[in-house]
Structure formats: C-alpha cells, structure tokens
Amino acid sequence: MADKVLTVCPYCGSGCQLHLLVDKGQVIGAEPADGRTNEGTLCLKGHYGWDFLNDPQILTARLRKPMIRKNGVMEEVEWEEAIQYTAERLSAIKEKYGPDSIMGTGSARGPGNEANYVMQKFMRAVIGTNNIDHCARVCHGPSVAGLTYSLGDGAMSNSIPEIEHSDLLFVFGYNAPETHPIVARRIVAAKQRGAKIIVCDPRMTETGRISDMWLPLKGGSNMALVNAFGHVLVHEGLYDKRYVEANTEGFAEYVDSIKKYTPEYAEGITGVKAADIRAAMREYAKAPTATILYGMGVCQFSQAVDVVKGLASLALLTGNLGKPNVGIGPVRGQNNVQGSCDMGALPNVYPGYQDVTDTAVRKKFEKAWGVEQLPRKKGYSLTEVPHLILKENKLKAYYIFGEDPVQSDPNAAELREALDQLEFVVVQDIFMNKTALHADVILPSTAWGEHDGVYSSADRGFQRIRKAVEPQGDVKPDWAIISEVATAMGYPMSYANTEEIWDEMRSLCPLFAGASYQKMEDQGGVQWPCPTEDHPGTPYLYKGNQFSTPSGKGRLFACEWRPPQEQPDAKFPLVLSTVREVGHYSVRTMTGNCRALRQLSDEPGFIQISPQDATDLNILDGEIVAISSRRGRIMARAQVSDRVQQGATYMTYHWWVGACNELTADFLDPVSKTPELKYCAIRLERIADQAQAERDVHESYQRIRRQMNVHEAVLADKVTR
C-alpha cells in the first residue's frame, strides 16, 4: 500500500498541491490535492512529471557524487575534498580580486525558499557582495521593477482563485493554456460565468480563441498599444476621476506623455485597428471588476519595465486595484521564482524586499548575521555576467546554483565563452546539464521530492513542500551544501532543518513575520503580507487603496515607444520569439527525464511559421529546417500554423539540438536588465536532403547525451531510439 505525501508541484508558478504516492521508497504516482489554487486538479506535468526522481537517464544523468576538474577532466571526489576545494578557491579569489569579483545565483526551482535564503546570506555575509541574482532576471524582472515603481510591490496584486470571479480579463502577452494550464482553468471558468475576455497577442492562442476580442498586435509594439489604451481612457473620459484624484500621482505628466498616442497613430505602429483599441478600452473601463494578466510577451523586451508600468497605470486609471477580483497579475513561470525574489536572491534587496542601500535595514542584518559590515552598493545582474567577464574583466568566479544559463539565457555561444574565461565555476544542481560542462566543481544536491521546504506560488502563497523519498547517491540538500562551504570559509553556519532557517528569515522580514510552518500546516498555505502570528495572510494587495510606494499612492507612467533593438533585414528577414509548450518545462532536465512527457514531444523541437512563409520558402510541415541568426545556427522541425502571422516565428527554449538561445540576442531592458528574448532577426533555410538531416539531428542528440554522462547501455536501449 502506497504512502501519500502532500507537497507542491515543481513546475509552473500555479502552486498546485498534490500527493505523491510512495511505495518501497519509490514514487509511483501523483494525485491532485485540494490546494487553494488547484482545487483538486492538475495538469499533465503535475500528474506525470515526477519520473525524473528515478533517474531514467532519458535525457541526462542525475548527479550522484561531487566532482572536481583535475587536469581538464571531471573526477569524482569525496564531499570533504569538494567543499574544502570550493572554499579555498573562493577565498583566494576574494582575497586577490575583492568580493565583488564573485557572482552567485539563487534557484527558482526545486531547492525552495530556505536554500535561497541561505545562498543570499552566503553571498552577502560570507563573500561580502550583493552579486546575487537568479533567473527572474530573464523573466519577471521587469514586473518586480515596474510594479514596485507603480504600486510598491512587484508581485501579483490579486490571487489566482480571484481570476475566476473577475468580470473582465485583460490578457496581454500571456498564453496561460501552455504556461499555466491550471490558471487557464480559471480563465475558462470566468468565461463560463459570463466574464468578457480581451486578448492582446500576435499569435492566436487558446485564450484568444475563447476571447470576446483578440487584438493581434505586431511583435515589439507593446508600449505604443498600451499608450493608446491610456489615451482612450483619458480622452474619452472613461477613467475613474475620483479614484485617480484620491489614490494616484503623476496624472498631468501621464496625460502629456500619451497625447500623441491616438488610436489611429498606434494603429500605424501596432497593426491593431483604431476601432478595436477603442472598443477594448470601453469594455475594460465599463467592467465592474477587471483583472490584467500578463506574461513574457510583456517582460522579454528591451522596453519591458515601461510597459509593465503602463499596464499598472491602466489598472490605476480605472480603479481596478485594492478590492477583490481585480488587479494586475504577472503570472510567474517557474514554481519558485516568486520565492527566490521573496528570499532576496536579487542584487538590490534583502529578504522581504528590504533595500540593501537602506542603512537601518543593513544594520539589522549585520547584527542578526554577526557581520561587521555588509556590502553597501547594489550587486550585478545575472544578464550582465557575460559582458562583465568578456568586456570589463570584472568577474572571476561564478557560483551557479540550480540554474542552467547556457540553455536558458540568450546568446549561448557568448555565455559559454564567458564561463570558460572565468577562473572558477561552481555548479550545484541535480542533473548534468550544459552549464555543468564548463564547471570546475560540481556539487550534487537533492531534488524536489527529496527534501523539505517552502515554495511561494505566483500569487504570493507560501506552501510547504515535503520529502517523499530518500535520495539515491552521495547528495545533500542545497542549504546544507552552502552552509558547509560557508563554514569552511570561516563563517560557521549550522542549521538543523529548514524550519530553523525559515524562522531566522521570518524574524528579519516584517512582510513574512507571521507565516510560520504551523500556520502553513493549518491553513494549507499563507499569502504574504503576513506581518503577525495572528494574521491569516493577504489574498489581494492594497486594501483601502494604500499602496506600498513612498507616498502611499499609485504612480501613473507612460513613455515613448521604442522599436526592438534588432530589426529584420534582407539577410535575416524573419522575427523569432521564444515561447513555451505545455508538456515540457524550462531547460527540460526534469520533464525531459519523464518518459510520458518526453514522448509527447522530443528533439529537435519545433519552429512555428506561417503558411505563407512556408510556401515562399518551399518548406513542408514537419520537415527539418536550418535556422540562423547573427549569433548561431541550429536545426528544428517546421510546424506550419495558421495561428502565426507572416514574418513571425516561434520556438520553445527546451531543446538541446534545436536550442533557440543559440540564436537569441542579449539586448537588455535598461532598468531590469531583462533580455529581449521575444524579438530577434533570423533566417530559415530549407534542407534538401531530409533523410540526412534526420540522421544529423539524431547524432547530435546522442552526442550531447553522451556528454551528459548517460550510460552507454542506456543510450543503446530501445526506449531511447
């Protein structure tokens, strides 16, 4: 008879609770639990995404033993040697080049909040730098920056269940059915209850299909469209004058900034009909309750922060904040990207979003951590790393914890070059991956299902994750590894368990102070802010329209539209945008090692193109094509889709052979440093000899898997063919 262990899904940020069924020390199944956000439902990743715990080596091999590069080759060593070596090298580099020559990452995936807390504490208190960041930088960094400016908090203002009860859903650059099927369920339910749905997306999506209005804007024209929306609200007098007067600031400047963005002017830039822009805003302003949901279609542009502020302004203008079933929701992609931000794995804030440049805050942490002086200036952003290494020669060591930047970050070739130029690279992870190929030390850690902790769901919900099985091999929990390195570097860290870490964190963060393990146990979860022991948590933010900005008011903002940085030309005539697909996740080390998910789609991945472009290029659906940009060249399978506009193409970043980040550009938003992953120029070429192309794909897939320590016997097995 199987045991049931209640935990939280390790994939998207929906925060679905599930039971893992454990028999004889192995997970044998998953059942949905009645969580706050999922209410007894799961998507296919929740149901079948746990197979990777068994180390099937379908894609890559689990890391089971610490490794050190000796004479150019990775050799297995004992923990003591690995920890000692890591500590010595980091200490030497700190001594020689100063603490700011070392960079570290948090991990928005399985490790959980406690491990992220320990990691940022390690970087700040032990290394002595604020150079800590994580993959929120390549996704919702602009939300944190933009919403903090406009409203005071960088998180979803509403909760996921509230989406269902909103009268209007305004979905901008967000494809919930592929990225968050369980949030998509709320959108479908809202529709069934009679809600109006407006979708702004260049592609027809599942949400677009059930929408009342679909505005197919041209890629990269977001700011112009959002400004035009503001123009309609103001110039047609649709905005809530009383609300704006009482609760916002910057209205006069706002009106000035949007003056020239008439719907007709915006039509020329966005391709969306002026009448549709007007109609959409009339509906949005009219709805008793309206919620904005947005995703990477907003954030992965070099003008992302401005657009986030622009969207927040629409909610402020119409008074759709500070009460139930309204608000603005940046729906977080990775299961714990909200948590890694909460825990201060960011270069500018301590845990609980407390400013590193604030003296009083710094004093508090100095005292609590027993450090004479914590670093005073903000640290580097993750996306600046290649530039800092290759151009400015500022970074010498990189401690990469639970991330695979070679796969997930733009311009992979440049990143590889940067890693190789570093003096010391530490990779701490559960699977062999493309980044680990460039490591000097590999520290193997426990995976989701093998340790305890807390995740934060996309809507600020702390939930407990629990250990279900004993890890195989010589691995340790992430927080324990980091603590041992810290101790070896002369800063003793010893925690008995994750609850001890959590309680230390709570004692330093007013926002989270009342969110104890016990309360999570009793309530199933706690949404922050939760300032005191007797506070139940906060489903929606800004009650009574008290914003967390310095003045307590919401700030309106608009600015000039700028076109994306790299435009198509004769040599690279098409535009590439990165997207998601439902059955795989992120860098795919986890879902790619689940037999069922892997079989639903596999290498080399797809590139979606319009029927017109396919005809022009003489490409058939399902054929392998060559794709190149100014930065690299890869192969993928053509997927001809009438949902795609002519000139636009779409790829997912899950694939190894069809790795679209070999193509993407590293232009950054100036504020959040988020790369423009949704827009770069590419060229597509037909491959005449398809049989040879198929063989090439197969061979390069097998070659990569060999590099990933997959056993020869497994490689030859029939399942892998």
Add this chain to the structure above:
Amino acid sequence: MSGARNMLYRPTSRMGAADRTSAVASSFVVADGGQCIGCKACELACFAVHSQAGGIGASVGTVSVPVVPKVYVVRAGDAYVPVQCRHCENAPCAHACPVQAIRQEDGVVMIDEERCIGCTSCVLACPFGAIEVTPVYRAGHVVTQSGLTRHANRAALPRTAASKCDLCAETADGQPACVEACPNQVLRLAKGAVDSPPERRREVFFPRL
C-alpha cells in the same frame, strides 16, 4: 438506401417494448471542445490507467513502453478537442469486423485483443477515427508473433490489435480516467442517453444551456 449501406447500419437486435426498458444504452465520453485548452492531461491519464491494467508498470512514470493512449487531443479548425470512441449503438466497427472481435457489453463497445487480427477494417469503418491498430504490450514487452517475420533479418514482428476507448472497463471504478484528469472539466461521461426522455437527453448533452 443501398443494400450494402443498409447492412452496415442494421440494428444489432430486434427488441420489443419490454426489451427496450431493460436494455442498457450506450455510454460514451463527450467533450466540450470549446473549452478544451489542449493540455493533453487526458491522453496521459488514459495511457496510465490502461498500462496499469495491462501489468506494464505501476503507472505512466515507471513504464518503458511507448505512450499510446486511446484518446487523442486533435485540433479541429480553430479548437482543440479530445477524440475517442463514441460507443455507437449500431457500431460500424463491429459490423466491419470479420472475426467478431468487437462486442458490446453493458453499453460499451469492446475489442477482444486476443481475437483481433489487426486487419484494420474497423479503422476504416469508424466515422470518428477513434480506432487505431497498435502493437500489443504485455508486462512491459511487446508481444511478437513468430509466424510473421521481417524479411531481411527474420526478426519477429510485433503482434498488433485494434485499440480504442473502452471507458476504462478494466478498472471499472466508475469514472473514466480522462474525465477525472481533465483540469478544465471539459470531459463528461454521458450515460444512458438514448433510452432517456428528451429533457434528460438535453441535460446529458448540453448541461450548460
């Protein structure tokens, strides 16, 4: 109506009024394609439950055979919709089967895998494309047939049989797995539709209207 066509749609039995009340009419899973988001949770749930019954593995995560579900999410025009067997009253697949491998039990059209010869007649006869012929797996391994070999190396070929939705008859715990798994509650088990009065029928097919 031509004779052949008449043959194809001939009623399976001649029942009187008394028979009708006691007859079990067909059940089938009906999908609201308009609300399907194409997430494929039903496909995996279907495969998982059937591989369990087939003794392949504890569940989908620990099996080593290809994932072959009995429901497929297909895109029809602009919408996604899960397609599976409708368990037709006058099942054309059963009429087309030359070896009587298809029968109806308690309103469920079932395929006897042992008896099936993989001739694909049912695949051609099915108006919904709900049947396919797939290799047969037992306990994690493909079942081969020694009599039929691949010419070049004399390797035994897999035994194949028709495969389609059986409303999870093997597990028989009420709800089909796909209905349980769907996060959007798009799938419903429509039961006894034909024997019901019109009002009931409307409720079964269009509960939200």
